[in-house]
Amino acid sequence: MPRFRLRVPAALLIAAVWAVLPAAPAAAAPESTAAFYAERLAEDPVYVSDHLAGPGVEQTRSGISAATARLDVPVHVIVAPALSEGYDVRPMLAAVHDRLGADGVYLAVTGDVSLQLTAAAYGVSVPGLEDAAVEASYLDAGPVRLVERTVDNVLSGEATARLERTQGAAEEENAAGAEEDTGPSPWEEFLAEFDTQGVVGRNNIGFVAGIALGAVAVLVGYPVVRGVRAARTPKADRS
Structure with missing residues (x-):
């Protein structure tokens, strides 16, 4: 009986220790996140968190590097879990650019189950970049495919038109689903x-x-x- 009584406080102590330890860089405070990613991008223009890519970090990094090499401007990519639900990635990308001090395209693939791609350009002109990223985010795909689709959209010169078509198709699908849901209870x-x-x-x-x-x-x-x-x-x- 004494041993059983000692296990409960020990378990609570372990849980408390894990609660205060940082699980991953993506879970850090927002003000320190930009500094962390800037340091990683200074080492390699493509940073892939193993918390999102798992054991396929190198494969994901090489696939993204091959896709971004098709653009004529420097590209920096961050692949990491979302900091929180509804977190706006754009200010973080701006902060990373300021800390890194390198112009070019900055891409962030974030999320957990569903991934979102955010894009921004600093010191370079890439027409249709944001529309290209938004259109790609409609895909239910992994980081490499999202970046590939974004690059395809940019190089096509029709990023805005592609986004409009994709949004129209999504609205029609949602409307059809709503009609099915309006059936009798x-x-x-x-x-x-x-x-x-x-x-x-x-x-x-x-x-x-x-x-x-x-x-x-x-x-x-x-x-x-x-x-x-x-x-x-x-x-x-x-x-």
């Missing part, structure tokens, strides 16, 4: 099965009524039968 479907205006409804009402009457007959008749049997049993014993 389960309760409304149940009531429709007993609509007296239809043949099916009247038949269902008759069927249920028959079952109900049968159940009533059983409930009423069973005590009567038991009473009759109980009345006969003493007579049989007396004979």
Whole structure:
């Protein structure tokens, strides 16, 4: 028993220690995040967090490097988990650029289950860059594919037109889904099965009524039968 009592405080102590330790750079305070990423990008223009890419960090980095090499401007890429839900990545990219002091395109692929790509250009002109990144973010894809799609959109010279088409298709899909969701509720479907205006409804009402009457007959008749049997049993014993 004494050993069991000591385990609970120990477990609580371990949990408290883990709670205060930083789990990953992406979980750091926002003001220190830009400094961390600037240091990583100074070492390599493509930083990939193993918290997002897992064991495929090198494969992800090489794939992104191959995609960004198609652009004629320097490109810096950050692939990392989102700091928090709804976090605006653009100020962070601006802070990273200021700390790194290198002009070019800055891309950030962030998120957890669903990834979002944010793009910004500093000191260089890349027409349609932001539209290219937004269009790519509609894809349900990994970091490499998102960057590849962004580069494809930029090089096509039709990034804005592609974004408009993608947004239109998404709106149509959402509208179709909304129409499906506006169907009758389960309760409304149940009531429709007993609509007296239809043949099916009247038949269902008759069927249920028959079952109900049968159940009533059983409930009423069973005590009567038991009473009759109980009345006969003493007579049989007396004979």
